[in-house]
Amino acid sequence: MAPAADTQQKEGRERPAREGKARRRALPWAVIAFWIVILAVTAPFAGKLSGAARDRPVDYLPASAESTRVEHLLQKLPGGNTSDALLVYHRDGGLKPADTKAAQEHLKQIAGRYELRGGDKPPTVVSKDGATSMTALSVSGLPDASAQGKAVDGIRDIVKEDKPEGLKAELGGQVALMSDQNEVFQSIDGVLLLGTAGVVAVLLILIYRSPFLWLVPLAVVGVAASAAMAGVYGLIKAFDLTVTTMSTSVMTVLIFGAGTDYALLLVARYREELRHVEQPFDAMRSAIRGCGPAVLASSGTVVAGLMCLMAADLNSSSGLGPVGAVGVFCALASMMTLLPAVLVLLGRRVFWPIVPVYGTEAVQRRSLFAAMGNSASRRPALVLLCGVGALVALSFGALKLPGTLKQEDAFLKKPDSVAAMRTVAAAFPDASSLPITVVTRTPQAGEVEKAVKATKGVATVQPGRSGEERTELQVFSVAKPESAGEKKTIGALRDAVHDIKGAQAIVGGPTAQQMDLDTTNADDRRKVIPLVLVAVMIVLVALLRSLVAAAVLVLAVIASWGAAMGLSGLVFGPLLGYKGLDPSLPLLTFVFLIALGVDYGIFLMHRAREERLKGAGPEEAALTALRTTGGVITSAGVVLAATFAVLATLPLVALVEMGFIIAVGVLLDTFLVRTYLVTSASLLLKRWMWWPGKLSRGSMET
Template identity: 60%
Template structure:
């Protein structure tokens, strides 16, 4: 009988009772999901209203710089919006230029409530080409007011300038405004790109004009449900949802959801050749692959939930947000997608309709040949794979240094250009202050100690209220340099010795320093937690200690190799000037949790083949033949969805997207296909130690 046919063979009539139930159940499931979507849709749009991208939402919860931001909110005018006007003329500023600058500074002081009296100072550069006008606007509540203020300042600063005189607005307030403008376009861009890529890959994979619509529709339903659930979590637990966490959730949901769909559809197609009724084939397909899908989603969700232990607000908030997306994708793929497939019947696979009683052919033969090559040279393949990944991991030695604030965007906005101009024009001084908050009754002593700290150029007292006084402290060295970092450390040490002052050092540079330190601490806590939890889940699923150890070692190696490739391309090829401090931790969690997925699918099928009578070695080859093609497709889809992050204009998302995409591809085509299979071949039934399968000698094994 042909493996592919365009017409269905006639089948016997099913008994009326069970057949009626089989017809009704899929429609009932579809109806329930329609109701769920109808309930969820009104809440989807509200998530944007509670999405937060303030500095404090990306800062460590316990850091000094975070406490400074929170205390500033309680001072008159709240957390000030720090801006710096930068005027420049290549040949040197003229008297007319200086008059214009003074006029604009005075006009801005009249239009906005500055935290200092009178017009802000105009500070010229030594070469006479540039002046900067630093000031802080107080009394602004919420992102909209701050954004409007920055826009107004830019309009006033740049209106009707003499020819040759340029005006730019920098400072942390302008940087925050520009970041929000970038973030506003991310959600829509990311969703459109992701949908387009997934649709194309599904069409190529299924080679059907209809079938691809069902997984894509199911993922869309999962996206709606997850957004509504995340909104509910925000309302119930005040969960922090940032643009980064929502973007990552979108990619995870589409990538993982499509993977689950590919695996289910592949197993369903396989069972349609063995069962005449689609409902019976689907029931068998779910029994066969649902445990692996549940374990896979559970592993990813558990790994993400481990991020709750992180001190960094953006990382800890990402954990439950991502987990919700993955679990919603699982729920939809185990209920709605099966119902849609059963309702549509075999013809949904047209023109490659799997006929009852036919034999399947195609891509799995490629993996059969790969399995044969592994069985012939397992030691050489395992050794070569390990050496290759180790060599690639050496690229981590070339990773760029810590990412600076002004390097956070792929294309520099005006605020970054302004700060670059300041760095060139004022090479020997900081252009943005460190912010110190201390108890007012110790203000004089704190001011004296701050001014006397090595590396400090000047210090001045600012606002005072609620028992706290704010100080602006300027370092000698430029912002976010090693010298300024040393000054921040020295300032904190010196002020800590002022008893009763409770002094805190914050500001943009201190925030970046705290981010790096906190990410380092989070890595030492979260990475071991993820490894232990994933290992326990794998051990429970596979009933073995050896198989989980192999899978974990393999995915950690692929993550190290992917990060090493990042070191070879981030700065040399892509021009990314730094590595975001969160990249190492987040890519580890994603690479390990998602990479283990494919190991679960392979090992679960290997265990199934072993229980069906094959010895461990031949079970490994049979599992590779059965799952190779679909897992390769799933890996390509997942990697492609993460590559979408690399098209966004934010450096940390670009870095996360590229590392995870490369890690998934390495795991799909190198680690799982060669390294894990070769290790399983060499270990034989010992791969299931200490489970019962490790002690079970099968008939074909005894025959050899």
């Protein structure tokens, strides 16, 4: 019976091993099957996101601003979908009779195809030199941006036909500006997706030096992007969330940038564990345990920072918060589940030709980051002082940042609408080409019109649409659109009409919108920035168990943001010739750089904390963390900066500015702040870096 008993005991010992091995094989396949289902369900909805994005003027306006309320009231007036445009004809030396005849024929054709308020003889004004004519068109029956765009294209086609040689015909005005902007937006998604994927692919090939490995994280981040697009589309349908093309563009960059960063950290730790653990499944489990908390905290800071944007009054900013948060969550979920499953199934061979062999040590090369750490350790106070001084000096460049970006300066390549507005500005220097809109209760419309005409700075007043409850007045100022003079006129108009009892008169229009944007962005900065700082601090303290370390990391990335804004001031106007800065960028870039920039500090300090818990002294832990994480964190920083730099290839000034500021800030944080400033601060503070946690106690010293 003894042999039988021994056999049973042996089987009893082997059964758990076999069951464990089976589970190790089954779990990765189950995870992959789960994501295949997710992809199959979400793919049809992901493609609908671009069509659901809204880029109307009101979608980029503050929710509670006066100019926003004007836009909503205009939609309720008779012909609420009326779109205003300016048809401009110009000939150097003066318009000829044939030019006037052609213009009249064009107007008849336009009136025959579209419903014009005023029929085929809308008001036309000729400049004093007789070289330019300007005709105001009000086109009704255009319910959405798509219909408006088609109408703009149709009118442009008409005026290009049978046009005398030498006559320049252009279509401008608010609807033409928005149509040109929407056309640019529609071209962004595909270009951005391909550009970002291409940049990430090239960098992964260079980083991994493997012909196969780079494909895995790139494919996984593609799955995350599809899931995120479908998720955002669901939010739009469920909660009527305002999602603009800028929001979806930033989300795409975030998914590729943040997702690739998480992949780099996980793969580096997995490669390290494969040399000490025989089975890939067990090595991956150890890798996730080691870097998982840092990755979770990293994504947590980004999500927390983005969700704080929901407190903003600006529609485009508040909508960007949940959109970006969905993107980061999908990137995190895919990189911490799907990526490990695929890598485990592929085994060690995915790293070919540099395969990590069990029981061996990685080839020790001369470490640049060890040299950096040693240089910082010799004179940490001097290094810290010089680094902080450099960042502060750079930040003074922000004083040279250009003023508020005007609509006509928002494009890198000037479209027809901008050319038309510039022609009008040159031909009619004493009048604005874009109307100021006043909406009042109809019974008080006459009284309001008298007050408007009596306001200093007003050139002309034209009646607009009128309904039983509300009436529209179109006001043209003496000053140019979006100029300081027109803004002063709008302020005077608001003072004048607000005082008329019972009129409930409010003032809007393009320049009024810009004024409200400036005011709202300033208010949003005062509300959102403190919320972001508190949210990030909470996540950092929870991870690092230290108030001091959390404060050092936050102060460091604030310095990076200030320096990035300063460098932008030295580049945007003087070198690139940009005439303005998008007013939402100071807040948005602050949120992104605080949330994303602090990630690299998290990776560094989490590794330092690990070393301290193993018994290393504060100085040794700081230098070891820099040496061991330097390569992968630098790679992650370069990838993130490169993905945001892709925005600089797009044809909108605001996106170029955003990409530049964030890319520069990330690079500063990667190469200066993390390597020198945070490390120097750790060397100077020693155990106090970890106050008030247990690592700050003297007994933890070695």
